[in-house]
Amino acid sequence: MKMMTSLALALLASAPVWAQDAEPSIATMYFEAYERMDLETMESLLAEDAVFTDRGSGDQPGGPYHYEGRAAIMAAMTSFSEQYGLYRIHYDRVMAYESSGQAVFAGEVEARWHRPDGQDNIWRGDVVTAIRVVDGQVIEHLDMPDYHGGTGSVGESLQ
Amino acid sequence: MSVFNKCLTAALVALVIAPAGLAQGDAMTIARAYLAAYEAQDYDAMRGFYAEDAHFIDPTSFDIESVAVDIDWTGPDAIIEGIRAWGMARGEYRIDRSYEASGRVVFLAEMDVIYAVPDGEVVFRYPITTIITVRDGQVVEHRDYTDFQHMHRVESD
Numbered sequence: 210m211k212m213m214t215s216l217a218l219a220l221l222a223s224a225p226v227w228a229q230d231a232e233p234s235i236a237t238m239y240f241e242a243y244e245r246m247d248l249e250t251m252e253s254l255l256a257e258d259a260v261f262t263d264r265g266s267g268d269q270p271g272g273p274y275h276y277e278g279r280a281a282i283m284a285a286m287t288s289f290s291e292q293y294g295l296y297r298i299h300y301d302r303v304m305a306y307e308s309s310g311q312a313v314f315a316g317e318v319e320a321r322w323h324r325p326d327g328q329d330n331i332w333r334g335d336v337v338t339a340i341r342v343v344d345g346q347v348i349e350h351l352d353m354p355d356y357h358g359g360t361g362s363v364g365e366s367l368q
Numbered sequence: 369m370s371v372f373n374k375c376l377t378a379a380l381v382a383l384v385i386a387p388a389g390l391a392q393g394d395a396m397t398i399a400r401a402y403l404a405a406y407e408a409q410d411y412d413a414m415r416g417f418y419a420e421d422a423h424f425i426d427p428t429s430f431d432i433e434s435v436a437v438d439i440d441w442t443g444p445d446a447i448i449e450g451i452r453a454w455g456m457a458r459g460e461y462r463i464d465r466s467y468e469a470s471g472r473v474v475f476l477a478e479m480d481v482i483y484a485v486p487d488g489e490v491v492f493r494y495p496i497t498t499i500i501t502v503r504d505g506q507v508v509e510h511r512d513y514t515d516f517q518h519m520h521r522v523e524s525d
Contacts, residue, residue, distance in 0.1 A: 265469030306515040309431035313513040315476050335467050353474050355467035
């Protein structure tokens with residue numbers, strides 16, 4: 210018990226204070242590029258052997274969304290963008306933090322797809338995204354959306 | 369852990385397990401009952417939830433100097449040994465949001481970790497994301513993402 214209490218106190222003493230004007234981290238730059246579907250920036254930050262996995266998509270159309278390697282990830286993102294019209298994945302963040310090269314963004318997401326009639330398909334739901342960075346590159350993108358609890362339908366947008 | 373807490377945890381486990389077996393419970397029910405056992409640090413109850421190849425991981429701990437051993441254990445024995453070494457008396461989740469997708473239950477929460485000391489308790493608080501994966505009625509993964517940067521000690525009232 211004493212050892213762990215000391216550990217907790219050591220963690221407190223060593224915790225850096227966030228600088229207000231700190232440069233955005235690699236994880237944040239990648240994540241914000243993902244939010245606006247900026248595929249060029251995403252590609253520049255992904256490691257060649259990066260993995261993208263959507264752990265909540267097992268029962269979604271075409272799921273699970275799991276891609277290994279930068280080329281496979283970018284092919285999927287390009288398909289989502291060009292074939293289905295996905296153009297924005299905005300997070301209303303309730304949690305955002307980083308530790309040990311691992312960034313976590315959680316909250317409510319609003320995904321938007323262009324429809325042929327000029328309107329948008331919209332899906333909103335809770336989500337957690339974890340981004341892992343090693344040697345300045347994103348090596349893992351893990352999503353956990355609440356597809357069933359949200360409003361709208363992802364499946365409808367992928368038809 | 370108090371006798372009351374142990375009884376409560378045992379009752380929760382019994383409710384989930386009996387009479388039809390763990391496989392009959394849904395992922396959210398199982399994850400919440402498991403989390404109650406984890407909060408109570410009831411190792412026997414926790415063991416009852418774990419699959420043989422269960423994995424307990426907190427990737428946010430890997431580069432924290434003060435965390436001497438990575439929080440990354442496989443198998444009930446290793447998990448319980450690792451958690452027991454923390455020496456916490458109990459934990460308390462204040463859950464902001466929770467949902468389930470594809471057998472994975474997500475908890476966005478603030479957690480208090482409570483240590484018993486000779487003159488009372490010491491409490492540390494931090495935001496946490498916990499994802500419990502349930503397969504065939506058993507917990508196969510407990511994945512934490514801890515906000516170590518915002519960990520703070522809570523002064524007692």
